Amino acid sequence: MTAHSTSAVTLAPHRVGAMVLRYLYLLRSSWTRLVELIYWPAVQLFVWGFLQLYIAQNSGFFARATGVFIAAVLMWDVLFRGQLGFSVSFLEEMWSRNLSNLMISPLRPIEFVCALMIMSIVRLAIGMVPVTFLAIAFFGFNVYSLGFALAAFFLNLILTSWAVGIVVSGVLLRNGMGAESLAWTLMFVLMPLTCVYYPVSVLPDWLQVIAWALPPTYVFEGMRALVMEQVFRADLMVEAFALNAIYLAAAVIAFLALLNSSRRSGSLLQTGE
Amino acid sequence: MTQAAEPAIAVDQLVKVYRTTRAVDGISFALEPGSVTGLLGGNGAGKTTTIAMIMGLVTPTSGTVNVLGAAMPRQRYQVLHKMNFESPYIDMPHRLTVRQNLKVFGRLYAVEDLNGRIAALAQELDLTGFLDRPTGKLSAGQKTRVALAKALINSPQVLLLDEPTASLDPDTADWVRGHLERFREERGATVLLASHNMSEVERLCERVIIMKRGRIEDDDTPQRLLIRYGRETLEEVFLDVVRGRGEAREAAQ
Numbered sequence: 449m450t451a452h453s454t455s456a457v458t459l460a461p462h463r464v465g466a467m468v469l470r471y472l473y474l475l476r477s478s479w480t481r482l483v484e485l486i487y488w489p490a491v492q493l494f495v496w497g498f499l500q501l502y503i504a505q506n507s508g509f510f511a512r513a514t515g516v517f518i519a520a521v522l523m524w525d526v527l528f529r530g531q532l533g534f535s536v537s538f539l540e541e542m543w544s545r546n547l548s549n550l551m552i553s554p555l556r557p558i559e560f561v562c563a564l565m566i567m568s569i570v571r572l573a574i575g576m577v578p579v580t581f582l583a584i585a586f587f588g589f590n591v592y593s594l595g596f597a598l599a600a601f602f603l604n605l606i607l608t609s610w611a612v613g614i615v616v617s618g619v620l621l622r623n624g625m626g627a628e629s630l631a632w633t634l635m636f637v638l639m640p641l642t643c644v645y646y647p648v649s650v651l652p653d654w655l656q657v658i659a660w661a662l663p664p665t666y667v668f669e670g671m672r673a674l675v676m677e678q679v680f681r682a683d684l685m686v687e688a689f690a691l692n693a694i695y696l697a698a699a700v701i702a703f704l705a706l707l708n709s710s711r712r713s714g715s716l717l718q719t720g721e
Numbered sequence: 722m723t724q725a726a727e728p729a730i731a732v733d734q735l736v737k738v739y740r741t742t743r744a745v746d747g748i749s750f751a752l753e754p755g756s757v758t759g760l761l762g763g764n765g766a767g768k769t770t771t772i773a774m775i776m777g778l779v780t781p782t783s784g785t786v787n788v789l790g791a792a793m794p795r796q797r798y799q800v801l802h803k804m805n806f807e808s809p810y811i812d813m814p815h816r817l818t819v820r821q822n823l824k825v826f827g828r829l830y831a832v833e834d835l836n837g838r839i840a841a842l843a844q845e846l847d848l849t850g851f852l853d854r855p856t857g858k859l860s861a862g863q864k865t866r867v868a869l870a871k872a873l874i875n876s877p878q879v880l881l882l883d884e885p886t887a888s889l890d891p892d893t894a895d896w897v898r899g900h901l902e903r904f905r906e907e908r909g910a911t912v913l914l915a916s917h918n919m920s921e922v923e924r925l926c927e928r929v930i931i932m933k934r935g936r937i938e939d940d941d942t943p944q945r946l947l948i949r950y951g952r953e954t955l956e957e958v959f960l961d962v963v964r965g966r967g968e969a970r971e972a973a974q
Binding site: 466548553554 | 737739744769773777779780798801802804805806808811812816818824826828830831855
């Protein structure tokens with residue numbers, strides 16, 4: 449493959465690397481951005497961690513379920529922060545009015561998406577790794593003791609977060625900064641539906657059908673089975689992965705359709721409000 | 722018999738309709754390789770939309786655009802690495818230093834010996850003193866020079882400029898024009914320049930296309946336009962065209 453392949457579906461590592469470098473330069477230049485990455489996950493951890501301690505002291509059931517809330521809040525943050533990491537990196541281009549420069553460069557949409565995925569993991573690692581050590585220090589909960597299951601949970605959650613991030617970025621491309629609030633709020637629709645803090649059986653029957661159509665539901669159910677019953681539900685992870693493959697493919701198709709629509713409507717020229 | 726060179730940019734019956742607005746209305750032109758052409762027109766004449774369609778940033782409603790033989794926007798990845806664009810209305814990331822921005826764009830365009838290229842551009846465009854300062858903290862003139870450096874980072878064969886000297890003081894604007902002249906002479910690039918500055922167009926362009934309400938109203942060399950309109954300056958010609966005096970004069974004749 450040459451440096452100037454003419455195919456639209458080419459994936460050139462030097463262009464993905466250029467975009468990752470651009471976001472790393474930005475993170476390095478702004479300590480407030482770095483602090484923000486850790487701040488909210490840490491706050492969430494302490495709220496739910498202390499709540500879990502309090503409930504455990506007053507309930508035999510929760511005393512046996514040590515760590516279930518903490519595991520849930522950490523998993524939720526992987527889902528939420530993973531999507532934010534993707535969407536905020538994309539928003540940086542709109543905030544800095546740099547999107548047109550990228551769109552007239554040889555950068556392919558798929559390379560742009562790959563760079564955003566990498567940055568989502570980088571931002572997540574900066575925010576979450578210190579918080580997992582706080583969970584060990586303050587609540588004695590070691591998420592790394594989940595071993596292979598943790599990798600399966602993480603993979604499925606990050607895939608869902610990317611699917612949502614890709615769709616949000618497409619909507620931003622097409623509709624401009626007026627759609628920015630979607631980047632910050634869309635994932636919260638999934639919070640009650642994916643049963644982060646309670647089992648799916650709590651939901652009414654008709655809502656359970658929707659819940660089981662969402663990959664994170666399988667992860668949170670699997671996490672509770674592991675933490676409370678010490679059972680790893682591989683079947684749930686496989687089903688979640690299959691759903692994620694469908695959603696991710698659909699998200700990429702939607703992104704490309706929204707990009708083409710932006711070219712037709714001229715919205716790539718006007719990426720303001 | 723020598724065969725005519727294929728146009729660097731060929732636009733044929735190009736139309737762009739935004740909902741109910743006909744921004745570009747059936748324009749056609751071809752630019753020879755190595756030529757410098759001015760695209761003139763009042764606000765809303767369709768200049769920016771035309772340039773955006775040439776870059777593949779906007780899809781035409783109908784008609785065709787070919788750049789270096791590639792149909793835009795369908796075959797844009799065949800030629801985007803040979804093109805570049807500069808406009809004061811597009812920024813570069815403010816928090817990144819000038820050097821960092823040029824490194825990122827240099828890598829996107831797969832520029833060989835990137836550090837050497839950045840050093841050469843810094844020398845040519847007088848960026849050396851602020852290469853390691855955040856781009857957002859530069860003056861308007863410095864930002865324009867950085868944007869020009871970004872536009873020249875890949876030594877483009879086709880350079881599109883949208884009001885490259887807007888909001889610059891006369892000295893800096895003159896300096897930028899001088900640099901563009903040198904770049905064109907050394908590189909032999911095809912340049913399409915949208916501008917409201919008539920003296921800039923007279924100085925840089927060997928051909929002028931004047932647009933009005935999405936259509937080409939006139940297309941000629943600056944000298945022939947002055948003779949045909951019986952005017953002293955291109956600004957007077959431009960005013961004649963956009964205010965319809967040209968049509969009135971032709972009708973009277």
